[in-house]
Amino acid sequence: MLVSRRSLLQHAIAAAVVPNPLYAQAAGLRIVSLDYGLASTLLSLGLPPVGISDLADWGRWVVEPAMPRSVVDVGSSFEVNFEILIALKPDIILTTPYLDELLPKLQSVTKVVRLEIFTPDSGPILPAAIKATRRLAAELGRQTEGEEFLARSDAFFNACRQRLAAKAVPPVALVNFMDARHARIYSSPGLFHNALERIGVRNAWTKGSNYWGFETIGIEDLSAITDPDARLIAFDPVPADVFPKLAQSPLWNRLAFARPAHLSVLPPALMFGMVNEAMRFAGLLTDLLDKQA
Amino acid sequence: MSRLRRDGIGPALVVLLLLCGGGAASWFLVAPGLWGAADPNYDITRMVLYYSTLPRLATALLAGASLALSGALFQQVLRNPLADPTTLGVSAGANLALVVVSLFLPELLGASRDLVALTGSAIAAAIVLSLGARRGFSPYSLVLSGLVLSLWCGGLSAILTYLNQRYLASLFIWGAGSLAQQSWVIPLSLLWKLAGLAILCILVIRPLSLLDLGESGSTALGIRLARLRLVVIAAAVTLAALVTSAVGVIGFIGLVAPTVARLSGARRSGQLLFWSPLIGAALLFFADSVLQLVAGELGEFLPTGAVTAIFGSPLLLALLPRLKIRHRIQQSPVWERSRRWRPTTSIFIAGTALVLALIIGIVLGRNIDQGWSIVSGEFSSDILAIRIPKVVAALASGALLAVAGSILQRLTGNEMASPEVLGISAGATFGVAIALFAVAPGLLGQLTFAVIGSVTVLAIIFLGSWRSSFAPERVLLTGIALSAMVDAVVGVLSSSGDPRAALLMRWMSGSTYLIDAPIAAFEFGIAIVLIAIAFLARRWLDILPLGPLPSASLGIPLAGARLALFALAGVMTAAATLTVGPLSFVGLMGPHLAREAGLTRALPQMAGAALIGGGLMVAADFVGRTLVSPYQIPAGLVSALIGAPFLMVMMRRRT
Numbered sequence: 001m002l003v004s005r006r007s008l009l010q011h012a013i014a015a016a017v018v019p020n021p022l023y024a025q026a027a028g029l030r031i032v033s034l035d036y037g038l039a040s041t042l043l044s045l046g047l048p049p050v051g052i053s054d055l056a057d058w059g060r061w062v063v064e065p066a067m068p069r070s071v072v073d074v075g076s077s078f079e080v081n082f083e084i085l086i087a088l089k090p091d092i093i094l095t096t097p098y099l100d101e102l103l104p105k106l107q108s109v110t111k112v113v114r115l116e117i118f119t120p121d122s123g124p125i126l127p128a129a130i131k132a133t134r135r136l137a138a139e140l141g142r143q144t145e146g147e148e149f150l151a152r153s154d155a156f157f158n159a160c161r162q163r164l165a166a167k168a169v170p171p172v173a174l175v176n177f178m179d180a181r182h183a184r185i186y187s188s189p190g191l192f193h194n195a196l197e198r199i200g201v202r203n204a205w206t207k208g209s210n211y212w213g214f215e216t217i218g219i220e221d222l223s224a225i226t227d228p229d230a231r232l233i234a235f236d237p238v239p240a241d242v243f244p245k246l247a248q249s250p251l252w253n254r255l256a257f258a259r260p261a262h263l264s265v266l267p268p269a270l271m272f273g274m275v276n277e278a279m280r281f282a283g284l285l286t287d288l289l290d291k292q293a
Numbered sequence: 294m295s296r297l298r299r300d301g302i303g304p305a306l307v308v309l310l311l312l313c314g315g316g317a318a319s320w321f322l323v324a325p326g327l328w329g330a331a332d333p334n335y336d337i338t339r340m341v342l343y344y345s346t347l348p349r350l351a352t353a354l355l356a357g358a359s360l361a362l363s364g365a366l367f368q369q370v371l372r373n374p375l376a377d378p379t380t381l382g383v384s385a386g387a388n389l390a391l392v393v394v395s396l397f398l399p400e401l402l403g404a405s406r407d408l409v410a411l412t413g414s415a416i417a418a419a420i421v422l423s424l425g426a427r428r429g430f431s432p433y434s435l436v437l438s439g440l441v442l443s444l445w446c447g448g449l450s451a452i453l454t455y456l457n458q459r460y461l462a463s464l465f466i467w468g469a470g471s472l473a474q475q476s477w478v479i480p481l482s483l484l485w486k487l488a489g490l491a492i493l494c495i496l497v498i499r500p501l502s503l504l505d506l507g508e509s510g511s512t513a514l515g516i517r518l519a520r521l522r523l524v525v526i527a528a529a530v531t532l533a534a535l536v537t538s539a540v541g542v543i544g545f546i547g548l549v550a551p552t553v554a555r556l557s558g559a560r561r562s563g564q565l566l567f568w569s570p571l572i573g574a575a576l577l578f579f580a581d582s583v584l585q586l587v588a589g590e591l592g593e594f595l596p597t598g599a600v601t602a603i604f605g606s607p608l609l610l611a612l613l614p615r616l617k618i619r620h621r622i623q624q625s626p627v628w629e630r631s632r633r634w635r636p637t638t639s640i641f642i643a644g645t646a647l648v649l650a651l652i653i654g655i656v657l658g659r660n661i662d663q664g665w666s667i668v669s670g671e672f673s674s675d676i677l678a679i680r681i682p683k684v685v686a687a688l689a690s691g692a693l694l695a696v697a698g699s700i701l702q703r704l705t706g707n708e709m710a711s712p713e714v715l716g717i718s719a720g721a722t723f724g725v726a727i728a729l730f731a732v733a734p735g736l737l738g739q740l741t742f743a744v745i746g747s748v749t750v751l752a753i754i755f756l757g758s759w760r761s762s763f764a765p766e767r768v769l770l771t772g773i774a775l776s777a778m779v780d781a782v783v784g785v786l787s788s789s790g791d792p793r794a795a796l797l798m799r800w801m802s803g804s805t806y807l808i809d810a811p812i813a814a815f816e817f818g819i820a821i822v823l824i825a826i827a828f829l830a831r832r833w834l835d836i837l838p839l840g841p842l843p844s845a846s847l848g849i850p851l852a853g854a855r856l857a858l859f860a861l862a863g864v865m866t867a868a869a870t871l872t873v874g875p876l877s878f879v880g881l882m883g884p885h886l887a888r889e890a891g892l893t894r895a896l897p898q899m900a901g902a903a904l905i906g907g908g909l910m911v912a913a914d915f916v917g918r919t920l921v922s923p924y925q926i927p928a929g930l931v932s933a934l935i936g937a938p939f940l941m942v943m944m945r946r947r948t
Contacts, residue, residue: 051661056924079806081922083659083676084660087661180475181473251344251345
């Protein structure tokens with residue numbers, strides 16, 4: 001069965017944004033999320049947040065699902081603007097262990113729900129994100145929507161897997177370039193690594209990483225990937241000077257990835273996200289490999 | 294000839310020593326790549342050696358030589374032992390130009406990075422030199438305007454980056470240059486550009502050394518001074534711009550290398566121009582290879598520029614007592630301002646402005662639709678509970694800094710003295726840094742450490758300048774060296790990714806974000822007590838500037854009074870730095886404006902300065918909170934951005 005990623009995801013978003021307006025209104029929950037992954041999960045549960053942090057950079061790191069226009073930016077997650085936060089009259093604030101420094105101040109505003117996904121003992125991120133999605137759904141009384149969303153995501157991953165099953169899919173290494181000498185490479189237990197496993201693509205970078213799922217390496221370390229078919233997938237945004245500088249560098253030019261068609265740049269996808277971000281990544285990658293194979 | 298040879302021994306020894314040190318350190322970096330079986334495909338250690346480590350060491354040598362040559366040229370042509378690309382703001386100007394262009398016109402950067410950097414540094418040089426020209430190129434005012442410009446460029450680059458990325462990973466004012474390389478492209482291109490400029494320098498050595506004869510002497514020998522100066526300055530600016538374009542800002546090499554050359558025996562222009570680049574190259578080579586060795590993996594992300602400031606500034610401090618400053622500075626008469634208004638009128642105007650700033654700061658804000666709104670309705674009490682502590686803390690710290698500045702200016706007889714310029718704020722920040730990283734105490738403990746830090750700096754200044762009776766240039770240099778060092782240390786700490794560094798960054802940039810009611814009340818209480826003490830000491834502050842004799846005859850215990858007042862200024866600075874950081878410049882602006890308004894006696898000046906300083910800080914906090922709402926710009930950075938150009942305009946007006 002061929003499922004277009006785009007149509008499926010659009011369907012998912014449409015379902016997410018206006019699933020059941022009456023119920024949402026009845027619930028009337030005003031939620032502020034200080035985490036991108038939790039914010040996009042809210043959309044999929046049919047409870048768009050009233051405000052999120054770092055909204056201004058949503059299009060730079062997350063892109064999909066699109067935030068409704070009504071959502072208000074509450075400032076940087078490290079320096080949440082409490083004047084704005086209070087004026088939003090939130091019933092619930094969603095936060096993560098990453099922002100524990102702000103916890104006492106947030107708790108003085110309203111009820112805070114703290115969800116753990118990226119912690120030293122949470123293990124593989126995708127299962128942890130699914131668990132957190134269920135907890136969030138339960139916390140907000142949206143269990144049905146939560147299960148529906150998870151079923152949709154399951155179906156989506158299966159569809160991606162099927163699209164690639166018949167093809168000779170190369171192993172991939174996933175990076176974000178930090179500068180012309182360094183990259184973050186994504187591996188186990190990271191979100192994208194789990195998504196790769198889910199859609200049946202091998203991660204060319206076999207070494208494990210920190211609990212966020214990335215490791216910072218020098219460009220030259222990419223030579224440790226010996227599979228001649230392996231592809232390097234870089235995510236936008238790539239700093240402007242990286243590719244011109246790499247083109248001049250023997251460190252890069254002598255790598256197998258410098259050969260034509262062994263490097264692809266994908267649009268932004270958030271590796272510190274939850275189920276939606278894993279779906280976006282899986283969709284982007286499946287489209288790319290499908291086209292290339 | 295034999296004299297020349299004898300003079301060369303010292304500098305040659307220094308170069309040799311640094312090269313040996315650097316060579317030993319870099320041997321550990323290079324050795325693993327030379328041995329071991331070579332992998333025919335892609336031998337990581339060997340590839341890294343050939344295309345990263347070795348080009349990096351070459352870049353260090355070339356950049357060090359260029360910066361030192363640039364510094365030596367500046368020092369010779371401006372007859373100013375303190376001039377260098379860092380202290381004249383030339384590197385910072387180039388860096389700001391690069392930041393602005395990369396954010397707003399990125400396609401220009403591809404066309405010519407060098408040209409963009411050159412434009413920025415030329416503009417910076419033009420501003421600083423035109424300000425300096427009005428004061429007869431006095432070394433002191435030249436370097437002061439250069440440093441102020443550096444600070445302004447650094448602050449603006451930080452804010453622009455922040456607005457674009459919405460988080461400030463680290464704040465480097467004096468240097469974030471990284472020597473990391475991935476090919477030979479940069480060192481090779483730097484090599485031929487440097488070679489071209491070096492040839493030009495050889496051509497000007499002779500006419501430059503004739504400048505030693507003094508203006509009339511060299512004119513008699515047929516040297517066209519104006520043209521010579523222009524050529525030399527252009528060469529020095531170009532050198533600094535090329536290095537900044539290639540590797541970013543690397544601080545203080547251009548100041549330290551010629552100083553070391555001079556101290557080790559190079560005296561004449563030719564000798565200085567010859568030895569300085571060699572010492573500079575060896576110095577940066579040494580600094581960078583030690584950095585790479587010590588920092589290991591982390592070293593890749595540690596900007597060498599910050600580390601040279603850590604290396605360079607203590608060296609400068611150690612050398613200060615030995616530095617012979619040839620130029621006497623015309624100390625501007627501090628207490629002869631024409632009275633434009635009566636003191637009561639001035640105070641009244643300053644007070645009204647402050648009340649206005651307070652009302653605006655408290656009442657006006659941005660709402661959730663990004664619009665402006667006056668606080669009202671159901672949440673007004675909650676919002677005021679957030680806003681008022683910040684405004685009060687800003688007010689208290691601005692007033693504290695301004696009064697501390699007044700005291701320091703009166704005591705040192707130096708109208709440019711202030712907690713920021715003298716490095717006292719930097720000392721306080723350093724104290725807080727130690728407190729956070731070593732002991733992690735509460736607010737009171739942090740204040741104690743800040744006081745210890747600022748009083749230590751004051752003691753250093755006090756002891757170091759005792760014999761030179763507070764010669765402005767010496768005090769100023771101590772301050773530069775200390776603030777550079779603090780900035781570098783904090784920068785390095787925040788590069789390490791330690792969460793406590795984020796807290797320290799907030800202090801450095803002067804963010805009022807964490808201030809709540811208890812902190813604000815505490816700050817306000819301290820301000821009231823300390824300012825009251827300062828007011829009580831008004832008689833001392835009126836009489837001490839008249840000199841030791843009148844003071845003694847009026848029965849003032851000279852040493853005791855000075856010590857007590859210095860300590861008071863130190864405690865005030867420490868308390869203020871806790872909220873608004875070391876960069877605000879309010880301690881310089883407040884007393885200045887008060888004097889401009891005709892407040893010359895101690896009590897009215899301090900009162901006026903407190904009102905003005907407090908008002909400025911409240912305004913800066915307001916701008917920082919509302920300009921890019923819901924995001925926030927630290928108040929200390931805002932006030933530095935407003936304060937620095939203001940200061941330069943004031944310096945320009947004065948003739």
